[in-house]
Amino acid sequence: METENVFEIESPRVAFVTMGCAKNEVDTQRMQSQLTRCGFAIEQDPEAADAVVVNTCSFIQSATEESLEAIFEVAGMPNVTAGAALIVAGCMPARYGQDLESELSEASAFVPCSKEDDIVQVIAQALGIDQARLERMKAAMLGAVPEGAVAINGSRAVSAYVKISDGCDRFCSYCTIPYIRGRYHSFDYETVRADVADRVSEGVKEIVLIAQDTGRWGQDFEDESSLAWLVGTLADEFADTWFRVMYIQPEGITDELLHTAAEHDNICSYFDIPLQHVQPSILKAMHRKGSREEYESLVERIRRIVPEVTLRTTLIAGFPGETEEDFDELCDFVEEGFFDYIGVFAYSREEGTRAYDLPDQVDDDEKAYRAQRLRDLADDVCTPLVAARVGKAMNVLIEGREEDGQLFGRAMCQAPEVDGVTYVDNGEPGNIVQVTITDTLLYEMEGE
Ligand code: SF4
Structure with missing residues (x-):
């Protein structure tokens, strides 16, 4: 794979495609944090990146198949066919090891879960960044990014x-x-x-x-x-x-x-x-x-x-x-x-x-x-x-707005991603507001 020219740019851009559960999302954040501290930029659009990491899930067969689809989709992106690196990380390399490596020639490198702390070195190598340049990139970032922080195009989560x-x-x-x-x-x-x-x-x-x-x-x-x-x-x-x-x-x-x-x-x-x-x-x-x-x-x-x-x-x-x-x-x-x-x-x-x-x-x-x-x-x-929660008073953490402007959040009785949300009429994302539940539809609640 041709990678030499990619490195003429200042901050190499790395995008992540994360499959599977919340635990994988945390691993992605951790890798992003390490890369950010070493002078890499986290890019949200995989087609605009110099390296794309597919953080795979292979807990069950259907998850493996979805991860494979994601890998092939990234492999077909114009930037990747033109030389951007494709890194396969996470559960699939951990579960299938050498077999996967011999079958996925599209990938530049494989990073099983246990080796995710090496992500900086792996991407640097895949992009042809030598140690001296990596040290200069790291030095330029000293004090610029707090330990552990993830800066993804300024997005904020509550x-x-x-x-x-x-x-x-x-x-x-x-x-x-x-x-x-x-x-x-x-x-x-x-x-x-x-x-x-x-x-x-x-x-x-x-x-x-x-x-x-x-x-x-x-x-x-x-x-x-x-x-x-x-x-x-x-x-x-x-x-x-x-x-x-x-x-x-x-x-x-x-x-x-x-x-x-x-x-x-x-x-x-x-x-x-x-x-x-x-x-x-x-x-x-x-x-x-x-x-x-x-x-x-x-x-x-x-x-x-x-x-x-x-x-x-x-x-x-x-x-x-x-x-x-x-x-x-x-x-x-x-x-x-x-x-x-x-x-x-x-x-x-x-x-x-x-x-x-x-x-x-x-x-x-x-x-x-x-x-x-x-x-x-x-x-x-x-x-x-x-x-049966209608009429109960609950604190709701406002998470964001739907496309039509409707505010939504979650009460303590609703975990993220699995238990539905509560729609509220006042407040800002990040506020915790007290509401009375006025209506429900299946697992969604409405509060005033
Ligand atoms: S072996 Fe698997 S299902 Fe059982 S507790 Fe551990 S992670 Fe959960």
């Missing part, structure tokens, strides 16, 4: 994800994450705090703490710590900022965490607890613990300590060995109305996982049917719970 750990040790039998992201490792408190402080100084009003397994934070330190301590300490220091924690496995819901949430007005009384199933034999085959009774008493314990709590979960339909009776039991559990929001996925058979080889795989059509039935049931159960 809500930001902060990752508190990476990897996972649970090895659920259907999941590729431990193979892609490696063993669980908490980020130390100073790193998380610095990240939060940067976001708050940029005007962010809500911090969403994420990881593959947030509830385990701190348990791998020599001096063991806890998620409750982390979120409580951050909420004390940044008292005007909302804190929300996503992806807490059932074992991570400790009384300490619940009391910490109950005692802080700025910690959202919102817990996202992936259960995946309720039938013990299926949970065992998933290499997970629990049962319907255990989960019911978990919900009862949560509501006792945090009465106004909002609960979200995710469920998998059509896992190998799931009989019609097992599925009916899952439906019964959903009908109990323990959860305000439920995400449903059809089981995806992933090569390299233990569940791939399990007997009694459920037929694809049947999996899709069960998943849709569960989604419909969840809508029937959950949307009346949203409607």
